[in-house]
Amino acid sequence: xxxxxSRYSWGADEHLVVQLAESMSLDAxxxxxxxxxxxxxxxxxxxxxxxxxxxxLLVRFDPDQLAxxxxxxxxxxxxxxxxxxxxxxxxxxxxxxxxxxxxxFTVETGARFRDRHQRPEGDDLExxxxxxxxxxxxxxxxxxxxxxxxxxxxxxxxxxxxLFQMVPQERQLEVPKYVRPRTDTPKQTIGHGxxxxxxxxxxxxGGYQMFGITPVPIFDPEQKLRDFKDFMxxxxxxxxxxxxxxxxxxxxxxxxxxxxxTYRYRQxxxxxxxxxxxxxxxxxxxxxxxxxxxx
Amino acid sequence: MGIEIIEPGLAxxxxxxxxxxxxxxxxxxxxxxDLYSAALANVLVGNLPAMAVIEATYMGPKLRFTTPTVIAxxxxxxxxxxxxxxxxxxxxxxxNADDVLxxxxxxAGARFYVAVAGGITVPEILGSRSTYALGxxxxxxxxxxxxxxLLPVGMESGPVGRIITSEWRPEFPREIDVRVVLGxxxxxxxxxxxxxxxxxxxxxxxxxxxxxFRYSGQKLEWRDRVQPFxxxxxxxNIVDAGYPVGSIQVPGGVxxxxxxxxxxxxxxxxxxxxxxxxxxxxxxxxxPGTMTNFKPVTLDEALAARGIGQQRLRTxxxxxx
Numbered sequence: 333x334x335x336x337x338s339r340y341s342w343g344a345d346e347h348l349v350v351q352l353a354e355s356m357s358l359d360a361x362x363x364x365x366x367x368x369x370x371x372x373x374x375x376x377x378x379x380x381x382x383x384x385x386x387x388x389l390l391v392r393f394d395p396d397q398l399a400x401x402x403x404x405x406x407x408x409x410x411x412x413x414x415x416x417x418x419x420x421x422x423x424x425x426x427x428x429x430x431x432x433x434x435x436x437f438t439v440e441t442g443a444r445f446r447d448r449h450q451r452p453e454g455d456d457l458e459x460x461x462x463x464x465x466x467x468x469x470x471x472x473x474x475x476x477x478x479x480x481x482x483x484x485x486x487x488x489x490x491x492x493x494x495l496f497q498m499v500p501q502e503r504q505l506e507v508p509k510y511v512r513p514r515t516d517t518p519k520q521t522i523g524h525g526x527x528x529x530x531x532x533x534x535x536x537x538g539g540y541q542m543f544g545i546t547p548v549p550i551f552d553p554e555q556k557l558r559d560f561k562d563f564m565x566x567x568x569x570x571x572x573x574x575x576x577x578x579x580x581x582x583x584x585x586x587x588x589x590x591x592x593x594t595y596r597y598r599q600x601x602x603x604x605x606x607x608x609x610x611x612x613x614x615x616x617x618x619x620x621x622x623x624x625x626x627x
Numbered sequence: 628m629g630i631e632i633i634e635p636g637l638a639x640x641x642x643x644x645x646x647x648x649x650x651x652x653x654x655x656x657x658x659x660x661d662l663y664s665a666a667l668a669n670v671l672v673g674n675l676p677a678m679a680v681i682e683a684t685y686m687g688p689k690l691r692f693t694t695p696t697v698i699a700x701x702x703x704x705x706x707x708x709x710x711x712x713x714x715x716x717x718x719x720x721x722x723n724a725d726d727v728l729x730x731x732x733x734x735a736g737a738r739f740y741v742a743v744a745g746g747i748t749v750p751e752i753l754g755s756r757s758t759y760a761l762g763x764x765x766x767x768x769x770x771x772x773x774x775x776x777l778l779p780v781g782m783e784s785g786p787v788g789r790i791i792t793s794e795w796r797p798e799f800p801r802e803i804d805v806r807v808v809l810g811x812x813x814x815x816x817x818x819x820x821x822x823x824x825x826x827x828x829x830x831x832x833x834x835x836x837x838x839x840f841r842y843s844g845q846k847l848e849w850r851d852r853v854q855p856f857x858x859x860x861x862x863x864n865i866v867d868a869g870y871p872v873g874s875i876q877v878p879g880g881v882x883x884x885x886x887x888x889x890x891x892x893x894x895x896x897x898x899x900x901x902x903x904x905x906x907x908x909x910x911x912x913x914x915p916g917t918m919t920n921f922k923p924v925t926l927d928e929a930l931a932a933r934g935i936g937q938q939r940l941r942t943x944x945x946x947x948x
Contacts, residue, residue: 339814341810341811342808342810342901342926343808343810343811343871343873343874343898343901344807344808344871344873344901344902344903344904344926344929345808345903345904345905345926345929345930345933346871346872346873346904347871347872347874347901349810349811349868349869349871351812351868353855353866354855354858354865354866355855355856355857355858355866356855356856356857356858356866357856368651380647380648380650381647381648381649381650381651382651383650383651383869383892383893384651385867385868385869385893386857386866386867386868387857387866387868388866388868388869389869390650390868390869390870390871390893392647392650392871392872395930395933396933396937400926400930485867485869485893486651486652486653487650487651487652487653487869487891487892487893488653488867488891488892488893488894489653489761489762489891489892490652490653490654490759490761490762491652491653491654492653494867501856508859508860509859525859525895526857526858526859526895527856527857528857528867533653534761534762534763536761551762553752553762553763553764553769564764565652565653565654567652568652569651
């Protein structure tokens with residue numbers, strides 16, 4: 333946990349990269365998020381972007397306004413302050429993402445690119461169940477949808493969240509990526525690679541296993557839905573997500589609400605306290621879900 | 628007032644000096660890949676340097692002006708014609724309504740810029756008119772130009788006969804040095820791997836677009852390790868992290884990729900160096916086949932080079948203010 337395990341490095345003259353840990357963990361991610369929010373609050377002229385990622389922090393800056401050495405001093409100071417915090421917490425929100433698991437769109441796409449997959453027979457959900465020693469797709473879907481996930485990073489392309497499952501490491505779902513990436517993935521696909529679930533914000537290339545699709549946009553450049561009134565991107569680092577399995581009928585019902593512009597995310601503000609989570613993750617998650625769904 | 632796209636060329640889009648400030652949610656800076664040439668195209672027609680211009684790649688579009696205006700073409704070397712008559716690059720020229728702008732065969736470089744008096748006045752999104760095609764917003768309808776598009780432009784008049792002389796124009800040699808600052812995850816390479824990156828030239832492959840430039844050459848060797856949790860199994864994999872613009876990643880240890888201004892903002896491949904800001908326009912002007920030597924410099928040298936580049940732009944601009 334001490335700051336001497338982190339690595340500071342320059343991405344030439346416009347970026348500082350702080351590698352907090354080589355492995356993914358909620359602790360490393362939490363430090364990245366806490367440093368990001370502390371640095372952001374200082375509103376330093378010359379800092380252009382503060383990008384927390386899974387286990388690292390990227391700062392894009394203008395060296396004409398802010399000398400690199402001054403930036404490094406400041407970030408090291410922020411890291412030290414975050415390290416001594418006895419009870420790291422973030423103010424965030426929890427919301428629900430409805431998913432049609434095993435939908436025909438991602439299944440068809442998966443079939444089209446089967447030659448790039450490690451298992452030619454079956455589909456990605458079946459493969460993921462086998463990889464995790466689970467008894468078929470239904471058991472995998474339950475494991476995926478039952479526990480909440482935290483947004484450990486937003487990026488790759490506009491608005492794409494990386495989600496880390498909020499369960500002890502031995503219970504985290506892990507699935508290798510495709511052997512060779514696909515050139516196509518439907519928009520709003522729920523994908524998974526390594527220990528991360530991602531939601532594809534736009535149609536395009538991808539290497540994650542595909543489990544389903546959500547009818548709800550996460551990226552809306554036209555800002556039609558009310559949840560996008562302030563910004564075209566919905567996900568922020570630290571957001572907590574609960575997936576809910578829906579069927580075809582509900583998928584199309586929600587889709588027509590989206591198209592009518594009336595859909596609202598079910599959401600609630602929450603405070604996430606890391607130590608309390610570590611004490612009893614299942615109990616802590618239950619209280620988070622209470623905030624979302626009521627008793 | 629406008630410009631009608633008769634033929635779009637190969638990859639033609641609207642760009643300005645970029646859209647900073649949204650990288651943390653995956654929106655890259657975008658903007659012209661050769662910021663210097665784009666800024667000077669604007670200066671020639673009397674615009675502010677940051678106004679939106681047309682960026683064309685390898686093969687030019689065919690455009691018709693619907694009103695009189697003043698234009699200038701900068702960037703890569705290419706014959707430029709109005710109604711079939713050759714006009715000079717790096718010089719502001721007046722055009723009449725119904726004049727047609729066409730281009731010949733690219734001589735050197737990769738990207739050329741057409742500035743119009745008053746700028747291309749597509750709507751600003753998040754503070755910029757640059758196209759971000761992956762996100763499908765910005766520029767003209769969030770995409771590369773197509774036949775039949777009608778671009779709004781600012782003004783019918785501007786200064787004519789402004790010239791930028793050859794000593795201020797970029798050069799486009801077939802073999803170049805690109806200065807990089809080593810670091811990031813370069814500790815993952817063996818000494819042999821690092822030497823392989825720096826000791827021999829790399830050839831730019833045809834995969835060279837606004838997102839990234841991919842090079843072919845020797846394979847790089849990584850240090851052995853047990854891969855950390857969440858990183859993926861290949862030795863070039865890391866736990867997904869933010870990618871600096873200009874960073875060089877080496878998936879699988881082969882074919883390094885320099886991310887450019889439409890960069891994907893993060894991912895799971897180790898980056899081993901970053902191109903200095905002063906050399907990003909040089910990279911942006913490379914055509915496939917360009918032999919490229921990565922030359923390590925210190926952060927201080929990168930800052931000094933940045934200063935020299937800025938001073939050069941200011942000197943040219945000052946001639947016209």
